[in-house]
Amino acid sequence: MIEHKGINYDVGTVMGVNWRPDYNRQTVERELKIIKNDLHCNAVGISGKDIRRVMLTAEAALNQGLEAWLNPADWTNIPPETTLAYITEAAKAAQPLYKRYPGKVVFSLGSEFTLFMQGIVPGKTFMQRLQTAFSADYQKSPDKRNKPLNDFLGQVNKAVRAVFGGPIMYRSLVWEQVDWTDFDYIGVDHYWAEKIKDKYIDMVKPLFAHGKPVINTGFGFSTTTAPANGVALTLGNVSVLSLALHQQPGIGRFIWPKLKVIDERSEALQATRLIDNLKLVDKAGFEGAFIDMFIYPVRPYSDIPKYDLDRESSSLVKYFEVGRHGTTYPDMTWEPKEAFRAVAKYYGGQKIG
Numbered sequence: 176m177i178e179h180k181g182i183n184y185d186v187g188t189v190m191g192v193n194w195r196p197d198y199n200r201q202t203v204e205r206e207l208k209i210i211k212n213d214l215h216c217n218a219v220g221i222s223g224k225d226i227r228r229v230m231l232t233a234e235a236a237l238n239q240g241l242e243a244w245l246n247p248a249d250w251t252n253i254p255p256e257t258t259l260a261y262i263t264e265a266a267k268a269a270q271p272l273y274k275r276y277p278g279k280v281v282f283s284l285g286s287e288f289t290l291f292m293q294g295i296v297p298g299k300t301f302m303q304r305l306q307t308a309f310s311a312d313y314q315k316s317p318d319k320r321n322k323p324l325n326d327f328l329g330q331v332n333k334a335v336r337a338v339f340g341g342p343i344m345y346r347s348l349v350w351e352q353v354d355w356t357d358f359d360y361i362g363v364d365h366y367w368a369e370k371i372k373d374k375y376i377d378m379v380k381p382l383f384a385h386g387k388p389v390i391n392t393g394f395g396f397s398t399t400t401a402p403a404n405g406v407a408l409t410l411g412n413v414s415v416l417s418l419a420l421h422q423q424p425g426i427g428r429f430i431w432p433k434l435k436v437i438d439e440r441s442e443a444l445q446a447t448r449l450i451d452n453l454k455l456v457d458k459a460g461f462e463g464a465f466i467d468m469f470i471y472p473v474r475p476y477s478d479i480p481k482y483d484l485d486r487e488s489s490s491l492v493k494y495f496e497v498g499r500h501g502t503t504y505p506d507m508t509w510e511p512k513e514a515f516r517a518v519a520k521y522y523g524g525q526k527i528g
């Protein structure tokens with residue numbers, strides 16, 4: 176049985192746009208309470224660029240008895256030396272929490288550095304690095320990316336250990352061949368997709384040979400009937416420029432991002448896929464599971480299909496804009512999807528299917 180029953184909770188990752196532009200501590204505390212008591216999680220993965228936000232959220236989670244798995248991440252295309260300084264600063268900030276809540280705080284050195292940081296794979300942007308990483312040349316020569324990745328992880332590991340006394344991990348891509356010797360947990364963002372459905376578990380079996388706890392640090396499904404493609408947010412179906420302009424004060428209310436391709440919405444299929452994935456993760460022997468994601472304000476729901484960006488989101492709740500509130504939680508500007516209720520039953524120990 177999964178020991179660390181988790182959900183990922185973003186407090187402001189910045190990648191083109193801010194995924195959580197508004198941060199209200201009272202709202203955060205209320206959502207964390209719901210995550211613990213109603214979703215039946217015992218762990219929350221906290222990600223975001225702003226270190227202060229990450230630590231405030233972690234403290235709120237710990238106060239409620241949740242484990243805090245910290246993943247501060249600067250995805251603004253910075254080089255290794257800047258990333259090293261950023262992660263070290265975050266680790267220093269996490270140390271007081273670890274001392275106050277021993278056994279409840281885990282620190283991630285980062286996530287998917289091959290793609291989200293300059294310096295491992297050639298390319299100035301995420302998309303350029305993605306293209307290079309999957310090119311025939313790089314597929315045939317994995318050491319071209321794995322050696323510089325492990326060299327950098329070794330530097331970060333040493334720097335973090337000097338200022339943080341708790342357990343550490345790294346959220347890897349399934350094809351990053353990480354040297355896990357100096358890590359306490361093995362983390363992998365492993366999404367189920369149609370193209371790997373017959374080898375989903377086989378792809379991660381080598382990770383269990385290290386004799387360390389293996390955590391699925393990110394997986395989920397969009398809210399449509401489209402084939403599962405293995406991402407939390409579908410890239411390219413919404414203009415990043417329109418999203419950025421929509422976040423701007425004043426002009427934002429006149430610019431409404433819309434979908435380029437409108438797939439059929441299906442909360443029921445999202446829920447079914449997610450529970451099937453949880454069962455696979457459970458059966459494979461993962462010690463922890465962190466579903467992506469509790470909420471994505473950058474992908475709001477709309478009754479009008481072309482503006483219903485929530486279809487492209489793996490979130491467990493649909494977020495409302497313009498002051499609309501939900502019915503299940505009238506004080507919240509969102510409503511649980513069917514996936515929320517399904518996960519609550521699974522994590523709560525109820526048999527499903």
